[in-house]
């Protein structure tokens with residue numbers, strides 16, 4: 001696989017990490033807004049627009065808020081065939097997945113994993129997102145929890161509180177996998193633990 005980086009963004013990352021003095025560490029990656037040519041774009045490597053998480057084989061994939069385009073399952077399968085795992089971002093905030101958890105289930109069978117937002121687990125993003133994340137948890141469809149933080153006031157990280165909630169509801173072993181084990185595996189480009 002060709003390396004995915006450009007000198008310009010590398011320089012910015014280095015600058016940012018120097019300013020932060022290592023806490024938190026900022027790693028390269030992107031949240032890729034789904035399009036049907038994802039495989040072609042990925043194969044462009046470093047000259048293309050897609051960066052895997054920490055430049056590894058995991059691609060954070062976002063769908064439009066209300067629909068999952070037809071054919072997305074095939075694209076997820078094709079990605080997995082070339083060694084790329086789609087990480088579906090906040091499915092609990094997508095109306096289609098909320099109404100049809102079986103669709104998310106089928107994507108996971110095709111090789112995807114799913115990443116729920118910490119604030120959703122806590123109910124901060126509304127009752128629909130809370131109920132959907134509980135449903136996905138009970139179906140074994142949550143592989144990691146992420147902050148999706150935007151700022152410190154309206155969209156703060158909330159990871160510690162969400163971890164505590166998951167620990168209470170699903171146990172320490174599950175909390176460890178979803179908050180430490182799987183995120184670490186993704187950063188290291190290693191296989192994640194699946195339910």
Ligand SMILES: [Fe+2]
Nearest residue numbers: 031062089090
């Ligand atoms: Fe997103």
